[in-house]
Amino acid sequence: MTIEVRPATADDAAGLVPLIAAMGYEVTAAEVERRIRELPAGDAVLVAVDEGRVCGWCHVYRSHSLIVGQRAEIAGLAVDPGHQGGGVGGALLRHAEEWAAGNGIEVVHLRSGSERGAAHEFYRKQGYSSVKTQLALSKRLRPAGSPS
Numbered sequence: 556m557t558i559e560v561r562p563a564t565a566d567d568a569a570g571l572v573p574l575i576a577a578m579g580y581e582v583t584a585a586e587v588e589r590r591i592r593e594l595p596a597g598d599a600v601l602v603a604v605d606e607g608r609v610c611g612w613c614h615v616y617r618s619h620s621l622i623v624g625q626r627a628e629i630a631g632l633a634v635d636p637g638h639q640g641g642g643v644g645g646a647l648l649r650h651a652e653e654w655a656a657g658n659g660i661e662v663v664h665l666r667s668g669s670e671r672g673a674a675h676e677f678y679r680k681q682g683y684s685s686v687k688t689q690l691a692l693s694k695r696l697r698p699a700g701s702p703s
């Protein structure tokens with residue numbers, strides 16, 4: 556298996572849909588394509604590709620905070636179930652860390668749902684440790700799909 560890791564383009568949207576769906580988020584290719592196009596210029600979305608097919612992805616960006624300063628945040632990381640355990644996730648995370656280091660960022664941070672025990676083991680193996688337990692809160696300001 557020869558895996559290439561490269562920056563994502565809007566053309567990768569259809570390949571990303573099943574990987575996002577496997578994480579429990581229903582989304583269309585058109586919506587993923589729009590989201591890729593609307594990302595801030597500094598964000599990095601990486602895809603792992605096996606013989607032309609997307610088999611993993613990772614989104615990393617620079618976050619700013621008065622409290623903790625700047626750090627790299629992993630906003631998403633997933634590998635196609637058929638490729639899990641083959642080193643793809645580790646390769647994507649390494650590329651994200653290299654992106655962060657190359658941009659002068661010293662800390663990589665991520666949030667992972669409490670139900671994702673397998674992913675937590677994966678991150679620990681990659682040198683990450685738990686720094687806090689949090690409650691995620693959000694509020695919808697308009698009904699879903701209503702015109703803005």
Ligand SMILES: CC(C)(COP(=O)(O)OP(=O)(O)OC[C@H]1O[C@@H](n2cnc3c(N)ncnc32)[C@H](O)[C@@H]1OP(=O)(O)O)[C@@H](O)C(=O)NCCC(=O)NCCS
Nearest residue numbers: 632633634639640641642643644645667673674676677680
């Ligand atoms: C978590 C995930 C990204 C890991 O990707 P992966 O390609 O399966 O991981 P890798 O094969 O690169 O594994 C790298 C190392 O972590 C270890 N690892 C991976 N999954 C593990 C698990 N469930 N338990 C223990 N170790 C694990 C591997 O054994 C490997 O160790 P090694 O370097 O000593 O051989 C992938 O399983 C996934 O997409 N899961 C579903 C989506 C998800 O939970 N994403 C994270 C959201 S925060």
